[in-house]
Amino acid sequence: MIVLLKDQGVTQLFVNMTAVKYVDSSGIASLVEGLKIARDRGARFVLYGLSKPALTVLELTHLLRVFEVHSSEAEALAAPPPSASKLAFSAGDGTGESA
Numbered sequence: 001m002i003v004l005l006k007d008q009g010v011t012q013l014f015v016n017m018t019a020v021k022y023v024d025s026s027g028i029a030s031l032v033e034g035l036k037i038a039r040d041r042g043a044r045f046v047l048y049g050l051s052k053p054a055l056t057v058l059e060l061t062h063l064l065r066v067f068e069v070h071s072s073e074a075e076a077l078a079a080p081p082p083s084a085s086k087l088a089f090s091a092g093d094g095t096g097e098s099a
Contacts, residue, residue: 001030005037005045013038014076018049023057035067044068048076 004010013034023031031047038045048070050058058064070076 001034002037005034005041005043009041010043012044012046012081014046014048014073016049016073017047017051017054020054021051023054028057028061028063031067032063044081046070046076046079048073 001013001015004013015031015034020027035045037043046068049072050069055064055069058067058069068079068082070079
C-alpha cells in the first residue's frame, strides 16, 4: 500500500477489506499512515468491504469520519471523490466521508 502511494504515485487507492476480520492497533496505524501519505500526495484513499468488527474499531476510534468508507467495491468505484473541502477538515472536525 505504501509503495503504491510513494513509489508508483497512484492517484487513487481502493483498499479491499473484505477478508479482514478484525483491525488491531498496528492495522489502524498502517491505515492512518496510508491515508496521510495519500493526502500529502493529493491521492484518494478508499476503504471498502469492512467487517462489522473492523467497522466497530473505526467507529470507536472516531476514524470512521476520517476515512472514505464504502460497503462494496461497486459502491466505492461508483462514488465520486469527496470534495477537497471535506478532506481538508475530516481529520479534525468530523465532517469527512463515511458510509
